[in-house]
Amino acid sequence: MSYSLSATKLKTYGQCPKSYQFRYEHKLPSPTIFGSTKLGNALHAALANVYKDWNYAYPLPSLDWFAVCWQQHTSELTPTQVHEGWVALQLYYERYISSLPQIRKPLGIETKVRANLQVRNIEFTLSGRYDRLDYIDDGLELIDYKTSKSVNPPPSVDIQLGFYYLILEQIYKKALKRLSLIYLRSNEKLTYEVTPDHHQQAQSLIEDMAMKLRCDQEWKPVTGQHCDRCGYQKYCPAKNTRPEPLPQEAKEVTQVQLALGL
Ligand code: SF4
Structure with a gap:
């Protein structure tokens, strides 16, 4: 083995x-201390959807596409976490997506x-x-x-x-x-x-x-x-x-x- x-x-x-x-x-x-992972899991899952489910025949997703993907993973989050997660995704969109000619x-x-x-x-x-x-x-x-x-x-x-x-x-x-x-x-x-x-x-x-x-x-x-x-x-x-x-x-x-x- x-x-x-x-x-x-x-x-x-x-x-x-x-x-x-x-x-x-x-x-x-081993005793380890982690904070709440729910928000982290939801953000990971939303970004996985963003890239997995996008139709690459089109050059670039809009911010609305990010919102659609985010909404699929917010059911277990508090309103504050939903807000914080959405702010994080908007920042990600502005920095890594919006200025690209095409998403790969x-x-x-x-x-x-x-x-x-x-x-x-x-x-x-x-x-x-x-x-x-x-x-x-x-x-x-x-x-x-x-x-x-x-x-x-x-x-x-x-x-x-x-x-x-x-x-x-x-x-x-x-x-x-x-x-x-x-x-x-x-x-x-x-x-x-x-x-x-x-x-x-x-x-x-x-x-x-x-x-x-x-x-x-x-x-x-x-x-x-x-x-x-x-x-x-x-x-x-x-x-x-x-x-x-x-x-x-x-x-x-x-x-x-x-x-x-x-
Ligand atoms: S990390 Fe430090 S305390 Fe822990 S086993 Fe190694 S030497 Fe010992």
Whole structure:
């Protein structure tokens, strides 16, 4: 059976292998705090409709088309959220649509992607999901819609870039050139260009992880500012001289199955 890996898992591993072990090997739930996701989900769904259902025989949708798509996803929102979402979509329309001569059909919208990678005789399945994928000058651009009010560049974005490079190259036979984060509620956009270092870094992390999985090596803690948000501090040997024992529900770490050589 292959070992499943996501960008989030790889980012956790890149930050601290010990917290990865707590979360994904021992399968201890991690307390995380999220705000309401209803507005975010509705905005994602409306933009998916905008691009999926548009008749590309016509050059450009009007703002009315955005309103039609938005109205399909507002039933569970409060009046304030409906207003905030519509303001965000109008800003998006003005910045990214209204000045175009023609809207281009994306290569993919809200798509799950998966690729296989064999490293040190371990079969990895890399899985991800993207909001939108566009063709640009002989390459690909990933679009990720963000619905937080503030613009916070995500930590470990380099690992995310490398991870998606590895998946998309296998599926589309094209190189990922850049990732753009579009902050819908503040009308900001952050763009990251992909360099050879990014996929090299992701590949190296996966190799490093493969070694630990194969040889049952120690998953060393790496301390830093990220420890402030870590839900496993009480079990962590780097944070306590006498860490608490793991709770009973902690799973035993199972040995991975090696792929057979040809
Ligand atoms: S407290 Fe810090 S070092 Fe310990 S597991 Fe969490 S992130 Fe890693």
